[in-house]
Amino acid sequence: MDCTPTQSGFRQRKLQPDIRLRNSSPDGLEGRQLLEHTSGAAHGLQTGNQQAGPQAAGFTGQSILSDPMSNLAMAYGSSLASQGREMVDKNLDRFIPISKMKYYFAVDTVYVGKKLGLLVFPYMHENWEVSYQKDTPVAPRFDVNAPDLYIPAMGFITYILVAGLALGTQNRFSPELLGVQASSAFVWLIMEVLAVLLSLYLVTANTDLTTIDLLAFSGYKYVGMIIGVVAGLLFGRPAYYLSLLWCCAAIFVFMIRTLRLKLLSDAAAEGRLVRGTRNQLRMYLTMSIAAAQPIFMYWLTYHLIR
16 A cells, blocks of 8 residues: 655555456356356256156157057058048049040150141041950050040140130120130030940940040040031121031031930941831930030131120
């Protein structure tokens, strides 16, 4: 402690600046020790929890998996799900053979060109029988007489697009009207197929025609509808009527020559005289299906040309 003289003669003590530091150093040391002790304890507790967590989770999972009742419930649930899936697939395949869908889309560019030519000019075609290989019909790309779903599907989509174009040229286009056009065409197609299925059931016709075959044959009329609407848009209403008349006659001949091999008896398929009441009913049914195609073609297109 230093003393400095003043003017009054008294001496004033000068406090050292390190007194407060020396007095506060033990408290800081204790604080750091306490903080280190607390953080070390928390770190040890967290490490212990991390080590104990996997062991507890593993113990719980092993106890669940080792439970015989849980294993039995899982096995029963798996077998019940597989049985339900098989039942749904079996019942669905009875009406729509989903497993055979690949067959109806097995087409190529050559087949599509030949098929479109056959739909528009069926008069010169002679052989209408579908080729078989080991009791199985060959893919459409190998036989132009085989039914397919590619042309009907693309024809339906193209018809909707052409209908939208026709409505747009007449300043009548709207999304709602185009939706009505698409839904109307789809509903009429489904009703047609259901009516044919009901007719086949009533006449007890034993045929290898499936629902997809009928859907394909009914969808071929969209080709003629597209030709008629495009001709009407380009050259006016007279061109629409002339082209649609040609396409209606073509689809009528196509359906008669195709379905007679499917619905009529072997004698009728070979060109001999159709005898018997059942064969007569099948012949009338074939002609009715063929005659319905031009009616639908006109009904779904006449309002698009003005």
